Amino acid sequence: MLLESNKLYKLLQKRYSRRINLDLNRIQKILKFLGNPELNLKNPINILGSDGKMSVLTSLKFFLEADNINISAFTSPHLYDFRSRIYLKNKFISLRKVLELILKIEKTKHRLTLFELLTCIYILAVKEIKNISYNLIESGLLFKKDSTNLWSAPRAQIITNINFQHQEWINPKTIEEICRQKVGFLSKKTTIYIAPQEPKTLKIIKKILNNNPSKKIYSSNWKINKKKNKIFYADKKHLIPIKTKYINSDGLINNLGLAIKVALDLGVKKQTIIKTIPRIKFEGRVQYIQKGKLVKLISDNEKLLIDGCHSDKSAKNLYIYLKTLKNPIYGIWGMQKNKLPKNFIANFKGVFKKLTVVKIPNEPNSCSVKDLKKIAFNAGFKVSTAPNITRAIKNISNKTKKTIVVFGSLYLVGNLLSKN
Numbered sequence: 394m395l396l397e398s399n400k401l402y403k404l405l406q407k408r409y410s411r412r413i414n415l416d417l418n419r420i421q422k423i424l425k426f427l428g429n430p431e432l433n434l435k436n437p438i439n440i441l442g443s444d445g446k447m448s449v450l451t452s453l454k455f456f457l458e459a460d461n462i463n464i465s466a467f468t469s470p471h472l473y474d475f476r477s478r479i480y481l482k483n484k485f486i487s488l489r490k491v492l493e494l495i496l497k498i499e500k501t502k503h504r505l506t507l508f509e510l511l512t513c514i515y516i517l518a519v520k521e522i523k524n525i526s527y528n529l530i531e532s533g534l535l536f537k538k539d540s541t542n543l544w545s546a547p548r549a550q551i552i553t554n555i556n557f558q559h560q561e562w563i564n565p566k567t568i569e570e571i572c573r574q575k576v577g578f579l580s581k582k583t584t585i586y587i588a589p590q591e592p593k594t595l596k597i598i599k600k601i602l603n604n605n606p607s608k609k610i611y612s613s614n615w616k617i618n619k620k621k622n623k624i625f626y627a628d629k630k631h632l633i634p635i636k637t638k639y640i641n642s643d644g645l646i647n648n649l650g651l652a653i654k655v656a657l658d659l660g661v662k663k664q665t666i667i668k669t670i671p672r673i674k675f676e677g678r679v680q681y682i683q684k685g686k687l688v689k690l691i692s693d694n695e696k697l698l699i700d701g702c703h704s705d706k707s708a709k710n711l712y713i714y715l716k717t718l719k720n721p722i723y724g725i726w727g728m729q730k731n732k733l734p735k736n737f738i739a740n741f742k743g744v745f746k747k748l749t750v751v752k753i754p755n756e757p758n759s760c761s762v763k764d765l766k767k768i769a770f771n772a773g774f775k776v777s778t779a780p781n782i783t784r785a786i787k788n789i790s791n792k793t794k795k796t797i798v799v800f801g802s803l804y805l806v807g808n809l810l811s812k813n
Contacts, residue, residue, distance in 0.1 A: 419509055438551065445554050445651075455672065478515070479518055548584075552588060557571065581605055589651075701803035724800060726765060729758045
């Protein structure tokens with residue numbers, strides 16, 4: 394089924410433009426033609442920002458479902474199976490339903506980008522499902538003209554960490570403009586949650602939202618406290634212990650904290666949240682691979698860690714976690730050209746004993762091995778190359794204790810997970 398799913402997605406990539414073309418007119422026209430099915434979605438919740446969208450959405454999904462609440466979810470990008478982008482109450486969308494809805498959409502003769510097509514498929518699919526109480530929708534690029542910016546009064550809009558990504562799509566290329574594009578076009582009839590931000594960024598966000606009459610809940614309303622190796626979520630009414638074997642970094646714990654706050658406000662019981670936290674996993678985000686085919690490539694003394702981090706902020710988050718590890722660390726790095734690889738890799742000085750660079754498979758925007766090697770060498774890393782991720786792991790692996798880290802792109806870790 395995974396093979397069939399990947400074949401269909403490759404076909405869609407050929408038939409629909411992958412080129413980002415920020416314009417709400419196309420999706421608004423086709424939805425109007427189809428009778429505005431988006432208006433049938435009960436309690437839409439937008440999740441937008443630069444980093445942390447998936448981990449916040451995943452946590453909130455876990456909490457709501459643990460409270461016996463039916464939800465749908467739309468996420469982007471997928472790691473290795475594009476069906477995972479559309480979650481409908483208790484399962485991912487089927488290929489048969491995807492094909493059925495594509496036919497319905499194509500009969501309208503409206504031209505869409507690939508992301509707009511997937512947004513439209515999600516909306517039409519949710520319309521057919523009964524008793525969904527909340528619809529969790531991750532935005533794509535920025536938000537002003539993103540195809541998920543469709544509701545005038547959503548149940549909530551959640552702003553995750555905003556940082557200096559996607560500057561190639563804005564003018565002027567400043568953090569102020571990024572913030573304006575993301576939070577300057579939020580609903581005036583909702584509740585807005587804002588994740589922890591850098592002080593400068595938070596000041597900009599507050600200024601932009603000053604004239605927005607929606608209720609605003611900043612991260613100062615809750616905290617993550619650490620006491621003697623124990624972690625707690627705390628607000629004025631709740632103290633919730635965070636016990637987890639799977640969430641491995643401060644940044645991801647903060648994202649969990651934001652989801653806890655939203656879940657509590659939506660009425661999820663404190664005890665339900667406490668019981669649910671140990672089950673939450675973030676695939677491809679500071680994740681140890683503990684079973685599957687990939688584990689056979691390494692010895693018992695080695696650990697394989699993956700992280701799709703690709704921004705300066707997420708690089709710092711991974712760096713802080715890696716500095717807590719005692720054994721030698723070897724990195725396998727692949728990255729897209731537009732993700733500022735020089736700035737990104739500079740965050741890891743003094744962490745890796747050696748870097749192996751690879752090209753991201755089937756990704757036209759991937760940096761070449763030659764370019765990455767030059768960047769890593771100039772940044773002071775001991776560096777080698779490999780034709781693919783599997784060969785890179787085999788080249789590094791031996792019987793000595795170490796942690797092997799695959800990082801730099803969600804597409805890279807997605808390709809690795811597909812082999813597992």
